[in-house]
Amino acid sequence: MTDPDAGGGDVDVDRAIRDRRELVNDAIVERLPVTEPERLYEASRYLLDAGGKRLRPTMLLLVAEAVTGTEPMAEDYEAFPDVGGEPVDVMSAAVSIEVIQSFTLIHDDIMDDDDLRRGVPAVHREFDLETAILAGDTLYSKAFEYMLRTGAPPERSVEALDRLATTCTEICEGQAFDVEFEGREDVDTDEYLEMVELKTAVLYAAAAAIPAVLLGADEETVESLAGYGLDVGRAFQIQDDLLDLTTPSEQLGKQRGSDLVEGKRTLVTLHAREQGVDVENLLPDDEDEVTEAQVDEAVATLEAAGSIQYARETAQDLVASGKANLEPLPEGEPKALLAVIADYLVEREY
Amino acid sequence: MTDPDAGGGDVDVDRAIRDRRELVNDAIVERLPVTEPERLYEASRYLLDAGGKRLRPTMLLLVAEAVTGTEPMAEDYEAFPDVGGEPVDVMSAAVSIEVIQSFTLIHDDIMDDDDLRRGVPAVHREFDLETAILAGDTLYSKAFEYMLRTGAPPERSVEALDRLATTCTEICEGQAFDVEFEGREDVDTDEYLEMVELKTAVLYAAAAAIPAVLLGADEETVESLAGYGLDVGRAFQIQDDLLDLTTPSEQLGKQRGSDLVEGKRTLVTLHAREQGVDVENLLPDDEDEVTEAQVDEAVATLEAAGSIQYARETAQDLVASGKANLEPLPEGEPKALLAVIADYLVEREY
Numbered sequence: 001m002t003d004p005d006a007g008g009g010d011v012d013v014d015r016a017i018r019d020r021r022e023l024v025n026d027a028i029v030e031r032l033p034v035t036e037p038e039r040l041y042e043a044s045r046y047l048l049d050a051g052g053k054r055l056r057p058t059m060l061l062l063v064a065e066a067v068t069g070t071e072p073m074a075e076d077y078e079a080f081p082d083v084g085g086e087p088v089d090v091m092s093a094a095v096s097i098e099v100i101q102s103f104t105l106i107h108d109d110i111m112d113d114d115d116l117r118r119g120v121p122a123v124h125r126e127f128d129l130e131t132a133i134l135a136g137d138t139l140y141s142k143a144f145e146y147m148l149r150t151g152a153p154p155e156r157s158v159e160a161l162d163r164l165a166t167t168c169t170e171i172c173e174g175q176a177f178d179v180e181f182e183g184r185e186d187v188d189t190d191e192y193l194e195m196v197e198l199k200t201a202v203l204y205a206a207a208a209a210i211p212a213v214l215l216g217a218d219e220e221t222v223e224s225l226a227g228y229g230l231d232v233g234r235a236f237q238i239q240d241d242l243l244d245l246t247t248p249s250e251q252l253g254k255q256r257g258s259d260l261v262e263g264k265r266t267l268v269t270l271h272a273r274e275q276g277v278d279v280e281n282l283l284p285d286d287e288d289e290v291t292e293a294q295v296d297e298a299v300a301t302l303e304a305a306g307s308i309q310y311a312r313e314t315a316q317d318l319v320a321s322g323k324a325n326l327e328p329l330p331e332g333e334p335k336a337l338l339a340v341i342a343d344y345l346v347e348r349e350y
Numbered sequence: 351m352t353d354p355d356a357g358g359g360d361v362d363v364d365r366a367i368r369d370r371r372e373l374v375n376d377a378i379v380e381r382l383p384v385t386e387p388e389r390l391y392e393a394s395r396y397l398l399d400a401g402g403k404r405l406r407p408t409m410l411l412l413v414a415e416a417v418t419g420t421e422p423m424a425e426d427y428e429a430f431p432d433v434g435g436e437p438v439d440v441m442s443a444a445v446s447i448e449v450i451q452s453f454t455l456i457h458d459d460i461m462d463d464d465d466l467r468r469g470v471p472a473v474h475r476e477f478d479l480e481t482a483i484l485a486g487d488t489l490y491s492k493a494f495e496y497m498l499r500t501g502a503p504p505e506r507s508v509e510a511l512d513r514l515a516t517t518c519t520e521i522c523e524g525q526a527f528d529v530e531f532e533g534r535e536d537v538d539t540d541e542y543l544e545m546v547e548l549k550t551a552v553l554y555a556a557a558a559a560i561p562a563v564l565l566g567a568d569e570e571t572v573e574s575l576a577g578y579g580l581d582v583g584r585a586f587q588i589q590d591d592l593l594d595l596t597t598p599s600e601q602l603g604k605q606r607g608s609d610l611v612e613g614k615r616t617l618v619t620l621h622a623r624e625q626g627v628d629v630e631n632l633l634p635d636d637e638d639e640v641t642e643a644q645v646d647e648a649v650a651t652l653e654a655a656g657s658i659q660y661a662r663e664t665a666q667d668l669v670a671s672g673k674a675n676l677e678p679l680p681e682g683e684p685k686a687l688l689a690v691i692a693d694y695l696v697e698r699e700y
Binding site for chain 2: 036037039040107110111129130131133134136137138140141142144145148153154155157158161162164165166167168169172173175176177179180
């Protein structure tokens with residue numbers, strides 16, 4: 001996908017993501033080797049090795065280029081010149097963010113008792129509950145180790161670490177609200193969006209703001225980038241909820257409609273309930289009994305209520321707001337790519 | 351208990367622990383308030399509120415006094431003068447270490463499927479599995495937040511954070527070895543002690559070394575204190591294993607002999623097996639069927655094999671080595687208390 005209207009000339013977002021994903025994958029293999037105890041580290045790597053788009057680390061690497069006005073892929077990410085020309089290992093920060101994401105997925109799958117993730121068994125299914133809890137805990141501290149090993153000046157490292165720690169606390173709070181909402185009838189869309197901000201968007205905000213911190217960008221730039229991450233992160237989650245309804249199970253790597261079966265609150269179901277749809281009974285309670293035809297029918301009902309369109313528009317508004325937050329950055333291809341990635345998050349089909 | 355031979359005049363270790371425990375407890379309540387989402391923070395506080403001796407934070411506060419040559423309890427721990435007289439909030443570091451300990455207990459109880467801890471239900475029993483995983487994850491990042499809020503100069507904070515992150519990774523590795531050992535017949539005492547170093551002792555090492563780092567002590571002092579922590583931490587775990595056999599269930603807050611029932615490898619059982627004791631069949635496999643009389647009989651068998659004495663002596667040797675590591679510290683009551691606390695760890699009865 002190229003986007004000639006993005007303001008930075010022709011940019012190829014697919015290629016930008018693919019190129020950086022390969023570098024991130026190499027860095028993960030190198031920095032998280034399978035050492036003793038082997039079963040622990042195999043479990044820690046299992047989900048990372050199963051794939052993933054690496055959107056957050058890609059965003060982090062693009063921000064590094066955007067805030068320093070560097071040409072795309074022109075510099076070594078492991079010795080990336082900061083605002084004063086001193087080398088910073090921004091790849092270590094990128095791996096840190098991806099490892100946090102992986103830790104949260106492993107623990108979330110235990111909590112949701114999900115069987116599949118990225119088309120392979122969840123870690124607690126492939127290994128066992130104990131090992132999955134421990135693998136998540138190991139990735140958690142490893143992420144802090146990686147964030148400490150960027151070689152940035154100590155005062156910047158401390159700020160980056162502070163943002164990372166606060167972000168992790170907020171992710172836990174968001175997940176706790178998500179669990180609480182499953183048992184409540186009166187959740188409104190504001191509460192839902194606040195939960196999404198904590199559970200999902202803060203990690204995008206960290207991915208966007210932390211490279212700016214590490215490279216010595218000014219406070220206004222850091223805060224604008226955090227705002228960009230919060231907006232596109234919320235849009236991403238809304239799109240994720242939409243994809244759970246519309247993407248074939250095979251492509252999704254898990255049962256389509258699983259959120260409906262589990263009674264998860266989403267922007268779609270909250271809107272539908274306000275329109276008088278009996279959301280609880282759109283699908284059977286037992287995932288094993290759900291047929292593709294039943295999911296199709298449920299989606300048609302949500303379409304008819306305008307709920308899918310409503311969620312799509314909300315996501316698009318957030319993307320527009322996120323792109324506006326890029327304003328302080330110097331013009332160039334990295335900035336253009338950050339804008340296109342924002343669009344990509346709500347246009348992607350899986 | 352007073353110990354006139356400790357080299358620092360009469361020191362009252364019970365009072366020293368009690369006084370600091372109260373301050374640590376106050377700091378936990380103040381710094382980890384029950385805010386929204388309430389159930390998450392109630393679960394995060396539950397085990398901390400249930401008690402605990404606060405040995406690690408007490409050790410941390412004593413080290414702060416010992417490395418700076420400060421009179422016991424004479425300075426505010428929240429603005430504690432470093433080697434240059436600048437204030438450092440060592441209480442924040444003390445809370446961090448205790449919160450890490452609490453997180454590991456919550457997740458360990460899930461992994462071991464233990465019902466009781468400190469005489470109250472384990473967090474996953476009092477709340478549920480989801481909430482217990484999340485409470486542990488929340489305490490994990492909170493610990494990093496607390497360690498970042500000491501007000502120490504950034505380069506010291508970065509080193510303290512690095513030690514904390516590495517320590518957490520090692521604790522996970524130790525727990526993974528512990529789980530692996532349960533399924534293996536050929537574990538030897540060296541492997542066992544290496545596992546204990548990772549699972550338990552490194553957190554004592556962090557508690558002893560980190561205040562020295564934060565207050566600006568020299569590298570030799572920091573490493574000696576880390577060595578002290580490693581030694582007494584291993585001794586502590588061996589004593590913990592002994593207490594599981596010898597302390598009444600009521601006082602222990604959980605079933606006496608539970609390690610034997612679960613097939614845990616301990617220094618006692620590894621030694622007994624080498625003496626030809628059929629360790630696997632000392633107790634029934636089902637905890638509900640175990641009687642106090644059966645536990646008494648099992649302990650008598652282990653006594654007769656010399657295994658309990660062997661473990662006691664190993665712990666005492668480690669304590670002696672740990673105390674030798676205190677040598678570089680300035681003489682005074684805090685140093686004497688650190689020596690007496692080392693003895694206390696292997697003399698305590700629960």
